[in-house]
Amino acid sequence: MAKRIDVSGLTAYYGSHKAIEDISMTVEPRSVTAFIGPSGCGKSTFLRTLNRMHEVTTGGRVEGKVLLDDEDLYGTHVDPVAVRRTVGMVFQRPNPFPTMSIYDNVAAGLRLNGSYKKSELGDIVEKSLKGANLWNEVKDRLNKPGSGLSGGQQQRLCIARAIAVEPDVLLMDEPCSALDPISTLAIEDLIGELKERFTIVIVTHNMQQAARVSDRTAFFNLSAVGQPGRLIEIDETERIFSNPSVQATEDYISGRFG
Amino acid sequence: MDTTTKNPTAPPVPGPLGAEQKRAARGATRPGDRIFLGLSRGSGILLLLIMAAIAAFLTYRAAIVLTKDQGNFFTTFEWNPTMDPPVFGIAVLAFGTVVSSVIAMALAVPVAVSIALFITHYAPRKLGGPIAYVIDLLAAVPSIVYGLWGALVLVPHMNGLFGWLDSYLGWTGIFEWQGGAPRSLLTASVLLAIMILPIITNVSREVFRQVPKMQEEAALALGATRWEVIRMSVLPFGRSGVISASMLGLGRALGETMAVATVLSPTFEIHASLLDPGGGTFAQNIASKFGEANEQGRDALIASGLVLFLITLLVNGAARAIIARRKEYSGASA
Amino acid sequence: MTHAAARAAQARRSTLQGARLPRWSPWAIAGGSVVAAVAVGLGAGLDSRIQWGLIAALLFVLGTYAIAARTEGRRQARDRVATSVVWVAFVVAVIPLASLLYATVKRGVKVFNGYFLSHSMGVVADTEPGGGIYHAIIGTLEQVGIATLISVPIGALTAIYLVEYGRGKLAAAVTFFVDVMTGIPSIVAGLFILSFWILILDLGPSGFAGSLALSILMMPVVVRSTEEMLKLVPNELREASLALGVPKWRTILKVVLPTSVGGITTGVMLAIARITGETAPVLLLVWGTGFINNNPFEGAQASLPLYIYQQYANSAGSNAAYDRAWAAALALIAFVMILNLVARGIARWKAPRH
Numbered sequence: 001m002a003k004r005i006d007v008s009g010l011t012a013y014y015g016s017h018k019a020i021e022d023i024s025m026t027v028e029p030r031s032v033t034a035f036i037g038p039s040g041c042g043k044s045t046f047l048r049t050l051n052r053m054h055e056v057t058t059g060g061r062v063e064g065k066v067l068l069d070d071e072d073l074y075g076t077h078v079d080p081v082a083v084r085r086t087v088g089m090v091f092q093r094p095n096p097f098p099t100m101s102i103y104d105n106v107a108a109g110l111r112l113n114g115s116y117k118k119s120e121l122g123d124i125v126e127k128s129l130k131g132a133n134l135w136n137e138v139k140d141r142l143n144k145p146g147s148g149l150s151g152g153q154q155q156r157l158c159i160a161r162a163i164a165v166e167p168d169v170l171l172m173d174e175p176c177s178a179l180d181p182i183s184t185l186a187i188e189d190l191i192g193e194l195k196e197r198f199t200i201v202i203v204t205h206n207m208q209q210a211a212r213v214s215d216r217t218a219f220f221n222l223s224a225v226g227q228p229g230r231l232i233e234i235d236e237t238e239r240i241f242s243n244p245s246v247q248a249t250e251d252y253i254s255g256r257f258g
Numbered sequence: 259m260d261t262t263t264k265n266p267t268a269p270p271v272p273g274p275l276g277a278e279q280k281r282a283a284r285g286a287t288r289p290g291d292r293i294f295l296g297l298s299r300g301s302g303i304l305l306l307l308i309m310a311a312i313a314a315f316l317t318y319r320a321a322i323v324l325t326k327d328q329g330n331f332f333t334t335f336e337w338n339p340t341m342d343p344p345v346f347g348i349a350v351l352a353f354g355t356v357v358s359s360v361i362a363m364a365l366a367v368p369v370a371v372s373i374a375l376f377i378t379h380y381a382p383r384k385l386g387g388p389i390a391y392v393i394d395l396l397a398a399v400p401s402i403v404y405g406l407w408g409a410l411v412l413v414p415h416m417n418g419l420f421g422w423l424d425s426y427l428g429w430t431g432i433f434e435w436q437g438g439a440p441r442s443l444l445t446a447s448v449l450l451a452i453m454i455l456p457i458i459t460n461v462s463r464e465v466f467r468q469v470p471k472m473q474e475e476a477a478l479a480l481g482a483t484r485w486e487v488i489r490m491s492v493l494p495f496g497r498s499g500v501i502s503a504s505m506l507g508l509g510r511a512l513g514e515t516m517a518v519a520t521v522l523s524p525t526f527e528i529h530a531s532l533l534d535p536g537g538g539t540f541a542q543n544i545a546s547k548f549g550e551a552n553e554q555g556r557d558a559l560i561a562s563g564l565v566l567f568l569i570t571l572l573v574n575g576a577a578r579a580i581i582a583r584r585k586e587y588s589g590a591s592a
Numbered sequence: 593m594t595h596a597a598a599r600a601a602q603a604r605r606s607t608l609q610g611a612r613l614p615r616w617s618p619w620a621i622a623g624g625s626v627v628a629a630v631a632v633g634l635g636a637g638l639d640s641r642i643q644w645g646l647i648a649a650l651l652f653v654l655g656t657y658a659i660a661a662r663t664e665g666r667r668q669a670r671d672r673v674a675t676s677v678v679w680v681a682f683v684v685a686v687i688p689l690a691s692l693l694y695a696t697v698k699r700g701v702k703v704f705n706g707y708f709l710s711h712s713m714g715v716v717a718d719t720e721p722g723g724g725i726y727h728a729i730i731g732t733l734e735q736v737g738i739a740t741l742i743s744v745p746i747g748a749l750t751a752i753y754l755v756e757y758g759r760g761k762l763a764a765a766v767t768f769f770v771d772v773m774t775g776i777p778s779i780v781a782g783l784f785i786l787s788f789w790i791l792i793l794d795l796g797p798s799g800f801a802g803s804l805a806l807s808i809l810m811m812p813v814v815v816r817s818t819e820e821m822l823k824l825v826p827n828e829l830r831e832a833s834l835a836l837g838v839p840k841w842r843t844i845l846k847v848v849l850p851t852s853v854g855g856i857t858t859g860v861m862l863a864i865a866r867i868t869g870e871t872a873p874v875l876l877l878v879w880g881t882g883f884i885n886n887n888p889f890e891g892a893q894a895s896l897p898l899y900i901y902q903q904y905a906n907s908a909g910s911n912a913a914y915d916r917a918w919a920a921a922l923a924l925i926a927f928v929m930i931l932n933l934v935a936r937g938i939a940r941w942k943a944p945r946h
Contacts, residue, residue: 083608301745305769305770306765398862
C-alpha cells in the first residue's frame, strides 16, 4: 500500500540551529525519489523528518506539515511510534541487532506489533528475505547471528527487516555508502524491485546511483556553511541530469562543486 | 608541552646520536634506561610479591590454629578460639555473609539498572549529567558513615516494615519476626544494598552509554516504543556489563565490615528468619571479635579472613572474566 | 498475499493516531498515588513512612498500567510502566542517599565547631559531652600521608612498566594481580599486615602499620588510574621524542608524565579519598586512642573513621557520643567530598584533547 508524501513548508532545527528551511515537495507512490546534494545540505535530516526520527536527536524539532496521503505526521494526536511503523527506514551502516539471529532480526518488528502464529511468522520472514533477495543465501542458517553476514548481506537483512512490517514508505539513508560495488549493485537491483510495492526515498552521495535507480531526483543545497539547507529543485531524474532548470544543479551535477 | 613534540618530522639525527638512538630503540642499554626499567619492573614484581605474601601469611597463621581446632572449621556453629582446646567454625559466618550479600545484590541491581537507564535514557539531558555526578560522589561516601546512618537512622525505620513483613509474609518462616530490635541480616542487606547501589549504577551507566546509536535507531525505525528500544537494543548490549557490575557490587558487599558491624546484633547461630537479630558475617565477626581475642583468637579470625579472601577472589575473578569475554564479543561484532 | 501479511497490512492501515494520555497524566497519577497512600497509611495506622512510600510506589506503577492500558493499549501501557518503574526506582534510591547526607549534616553541626576540631578526647569519658577530633585528624593525615608516599611511587612505576615496557608474561601477571588486589576487602588487607607485623614481627599497633594496610588498598587504584592516563598519551609524542635521540627514560619523565600529570593527580586524589574512609584495617592495626599521638611509628593512634566507630560502639547509647560521631562523620564526608570535587575539577581542567 504505497502512499504519497506531501511536504509543505517544512523547517527542522537542532536546538537553535536551523538545519533545513521551508521545504515543500511531493513524493509519488510506487516510485523511487533520490535526494542529492553536497554534504551538510540537510538531505539526511530531511529524510529523518519523514518518519519522525529527527526528533529523537537531542534538540531536534520540526515545523511544517508532512502529509502521508491525507494524514499529517505532525498532527496533534499522532503517535510517532505508529508513524515509524508505517514509514520504514534503512540506515547508512547496516545495523542488524547483534544479539539476534537472522530470523529474529526479520521478525523483530512483527513481534512488536502483535502476536503471530509460528507458521505465520515463518511465512512473513521467508517472504521478506525473498523480497530482499537474501533468502537463498541465508535459508540454511536462519538461526545464526545476523552480525555474521557480510556487509552487503547485513544491509539486505536490514531491508528485509524493514519490509517485513509492510510499511507504506521505505526511507533509505545512503544505504550503499558502506558497501563494496558488488553489494551496491545487489541493493540497487533490489530497490528497482521494491518500488513496485513501496514508495521509496533514497539519500545518496553518488550521482550515478541516483541516475540509475531513481525516477525523480531532488537537489538540495545550502548557500553557505552554517546556513540552513534548502530544496533547489525536484524533477524527473532524466531532466535533472540532462537539462536542469537551475544553474546550481547543473554545476553540482557536472562536478563543478560539492 | 615539551618542545620536542612540536617537530615530529625532524630529520633523523646524524652521526653517533643516530647509533645511540638505535640502541635505545633496541632496549634499555643506557644506564638511565636500565635503572628506570629496573625500578618500574621492580615495582610490578613487588606488587606480585605482596599478593603472594598476603596469601602466604594468611595461610600460615590460619594453618597454626586450624591444626588445633577441635570443631570442624566448616560446619561448627561455634566461635570459641580462645578456649583450650579451641572450638570454632565458619558455618554461621559463611551463611550470613553469602545471604546478606546476595540479598543486597538482589535489592540493588534492579534499582541500579533502573537508575542507570534513567540517567542514560529517561531523564532530561540537563538532569542526567548532575544526577550521574551525584551518584559518583555517593560512591565515595565512606562505609563507616553508611554504618552510622544505618544504625541510628535506618534501624529505627525498619520496625514498621518488619511488622508488615511479619504479618503478611511471616508464615513463610523467612519473614517471621519475634519483635526484637530490627538489627538483623535483612537490615544489613538493605544497608549493603544502599552502599553498593552507586557502584553498580556507575558501571551500568557506562555500559548503557556505549550502546551504539545505530542499534537504538534500528529499533526506533521499526516502530518500537522507548521501552521496546531498551529491551531490543540496550539491555542485550549491556547484559554482560550489568552482570559484571553486579559481581563487583557483590564483591564489595561480601567484604564490607563496618556497615554490617554497626547494624547487626550478632549471635553465633543461623535463623530461618531474616528478621530476627542474629547471625554474622566474616568481616563483621573479625571487627567485633578482634578486641577480645588473644593470639590464638586472632589466628582464628585470620583463618576466617582467608576464606573471605578466597570467596571475594572467586567473585571478582568471575566479574573480570565476564568483562573480558564481552570485550572479545563487542570487538568481533564491531 | 498470505493471511499473515494481510493481518500485518490490517494493523498498519489503522490510523496513525492513537489515543494519548495528556502530558500531565504521569504527574497526576503520581499525585493521586501519594494521596491514596497517605490515606491508607493514616487509615490503617501504619506508622512507618517506608510503608507509605512503598504503597505509593506500588499504586503509581499499577495505576499507570491500568489507566494507560485502558486508553492507549497494551504496548503503550508497558512503555509507561517501564517509565514509571524507572522513576520510582530513582526516587527509592535517592531517599536513603539524601537522608544520609541530611542526617549527617543536621546532626553533625551540633558539636561541629572550632573547639571540636582543635581538641582531643583526652580524659573525656566516652559518655560525657566535650572533647573533639584533633587527635583523629592528626592520625588520619599521618596514616593516609604515609600510605600515599608508599603507594604512589610503587603504583605509578608499575603503571609505567605496564604501559611503556610491559609485554609478555610478567606484565600479564601484574595486570591480573592488580585486578585481584582491587577486590581485596579492606579487612583482609588489615589481617595480612596484622599477621606479619604484629603476630610475626611482634611489633605493637602503630599508625605506620595502618598505613601499610592502607597502601595495599591504594596501590591497585593508583596503578589502574595511572595506566589509563598513560594510555591516553598519543604515541606520536613518544616517537617524536625518541626520534630526536632522547633516551626512553627521559622521554617518559619529560614528555609522557608531564602530559598526563593532571589525570594521574586526579586518580591519586580519588584513591586518597577512598582510603581515608577505611575503618577496618585501622581498627585492627592502629587500635585508636583518645590521646594525641603525633608519632605514627609508635603506639596506638586515632583516626577519623575509627573515631566515628568507637564513639558509636563504645558509648552505650550516650547522646553526647552520638553527637560527636555525627560531627566526625560530617568532617570525614566533607574532607572526602572536597578531595573528590577538587580531583574532578583537575580532571576537567587538564582533560587531554577534549
